[in-house]
Amino acid sequence: MPKLRTQERTRRRLGRWIPLGLVLVLLLVLAPALARAQAPDTASVTLAWTSPGDDANVGTATTYDVRMSTAPISAGNFDAATALGGLPTPLSAGTRQTARVSGLTRGTTYYFAIKTVDDVGNWSGISNVVRFDWVIDSAPPGTPSGVSVTRQGADARVQWAANSEPDLAGYRVYRATTQNGSYTRLNNNLIVATQFTDNSVPVGGSEVWYKVTALDATGNESARSTGAVLSLTGEGASAEWRIDPAYPNPGRVGGSVNVPVYVAGGGSAELMVTDAARRIVRRYDLGSMPAGPQTVVWDGRNDAGRPVVPGVYTAWIIAGGTRRNVRVVLVP
Template sequence: MHGKKRYRHLNLVPRTLGAAIALAIALLAPRALNAASIALRWTAPGDDGNVGRAANYELRYSESTVASADTATWWSAATSAGTLPTPRIAGSQESFTVAGLDSGKTYYFVIRTADEVPNWSGYSNVAARSTGTGGGGLPTPANFAGVPVTGGVRLTWNAVTTGGATGYHVYRGAAGVTIGTLIHTATITETAWIDTTALSGQAYKYSLTSYAGANDSAPTEYNVSVPADGVVAAPGELLGYPNPASGKVTLRFMAGTASGASGRVRLVIYDLTGHLISELINEDMPAGETAVDWLCQSDHGNKVAPGLYNAILDTPLGRKVTRLAIVP
């Protein structure tokens, strides 16, 4: 690897070959993501022209261009970009980032698709892009963080005030990938955004860069796991699920201080007459999302009567009260 790693970006669209097999894909003008990576974009083809869903993609690249229109020979010698995600329904927007490239070099890309047999499409056109040599010195945003909230994942970061950046790019991929798909472009004044397309029970890696023109800064990254039930508490919230409930309520909240330090947490259940039913937590806890189950019982092990109850949470962030309905 040579030079400082940064990121660059590339685009793609489909091309019909006329055969009843997966379409070849024509690469559009690439966009540099950084000096070590190039992100590819295309529109998903089908498995029969523009109908259905292809089964596989194969993407290859080389520092050598295709000589004398002999794409087959070039393909045999080119480097595979690895396993690409399963194709989406025809017409969907797709993307993939090829990472681990050398800075300051030109790379050539070709992609093919296949159906389930597999019948392979023809070769796409050849798309070329040079990686950068320094990315223009754009600053990486500081204090990037993410937290699941009801309805998505909330991302926050510090504003970039120097270096000439004009905005931010948010990328999302599966946990463990180098960098994911561009999912949001923010203005330079924004410092927070909620990803409302995050799915319950999934783990994601978010990457954030500042950008100016076609150049991005080096990314900052944050991994987030979204609970399977999709119910998440934001800082200062106390959520009970299900509600109404019978037999068990899961209470979710964010423990700790606003600065991320540990702090005292007390979580109790009272009936509407003011009688303490159960003390679930009364201890110092580390910062982060916490889930506690109340089995709809008193501290003596007696099942509570159907009715309304108050769950009261005290943390360094303040007090929160949530009304719970217990049914037979």
């Protein structure tokens, strides 16, 4: 079941949409249960896509326009293809939505594509074009790689590298208290990002392990990744200050960014935010914080209380001879 992915990046400017940074994905899934309920020579498929926003990945689009044809669809012939009815109302950006198409003739190759329009009539470009030729996908995605876990206060933040399959639907995260123990799935809904925060880390143990799997639109699940371990003991014995990746990253101008740090205790230290020109934007005193994992919340403002502009910033932890940093990006 071939599926393709393209990036459709849009933002309103002067009455039109121009490329920006939003992935609009159209996936195709065979629906065998419905096919069995219809005549032997017809069947149905389910189209699935990730909703765009009204402005880039913000807000909610107004209407979908899904087209079907027995010939390849392009921007030039999109309007000539058959318009499909019964489409869902657009939901907020990033939401997975579906539409079922019935009455297809077995053996006939079909092509599908989608456009969206905002509340003032600005149309997106055409999505990727999906070709359906009755070949059912049974191959699972590749095993996720690069799995890591960091402590954030009482929580654990799991991250991994993105899979590249065009029909990728999302990820599942599993947890165990020993490396070879029984792993329990933590998320009921598929994760579309490449990170997950575990808000229910078990207490009383010495370590916790995490593995990640990938699933495609047909429901095929990959093998579990290599385990990533988080130690739950010995934190007070560490004398090393530490700063971990900030989140959300990119963040929004006017919003907050969380910067996890490990406070060693027993000395003065500060967290300092600088801009791309290395000018100091904000300072936080860490010396009064209790030892152990803490989170500094930067509110996106400078020391004068004014919101900073979009751009690339650096958060530094400075304690004695320790100087470590992470990059923080703020977007409009």
